[in-house]
Amino acid sequence: MKKWRPFATMPEQYIGLQEIINKQVEVTQPVLTEEQMEQINFTLIEALHTNKQVYLTYYKGGQCIKETGFIQFVDSLGELFVFTDDIFELKNKMGLSELIDVQFV
Template sequence: MIINQDAPAEYKYESDYRNIPREYLNPRIPEGRGMVKWAPFATIPEQHERLNQFKQDQNKIEKPELSDDQLNELNDTLILKMFHEPNIEVSYFEDGYIQSIEGYIHKVDTHQQILHLYEGTGLSKINLKDIVEIK
């Protein structure tokens, strides 16, 4: 079956258009509508928001489980920082992501299990159970 009747003999049976020089291709082949065809989907804001939320949720991780040794090491580091070097960088788990914050230790509330830090924007509270690393 001859696919390209107007092309030279070497390209008559070629089915892959990428292997045919441009001058032998039909210039009237439609190129499509590009991104115009997707525009109606952006008119449904709820669906658009939901798709964006799905994208964000794909990057979320589960809360890391720390061993007893790791918890003891975090506790020792926190005590050392409290009494000798109150400047601290804390990495903690929040809503599917690991966040980092740097500041000065204000106090550690052992009853409510909360670390109070002074940082650039004010006082921050971090749940001790969410801390994964202290530097």
């Protein structure tokens, strides 16, 4: 697809090519086992109580995204958590179903 980028001179053409490229790198959301979900839950709770920095891997928009940050809040009944990223210190609210992996730094 890189060889077609010089031909993307019109904005509509560039948008169309970008959509095609984005669809090619899309992945399906991995299905987690019960054991993996329990391990993620234990790691989230421990990171919350000890205020340790964690690596988060989550699924969003067809991509697996990795970030580092600190867990601020976990609501297992509402199935969401809040984390602060370490770069811009922004609070992000996310569903637990989007989470793929959590590891300590």
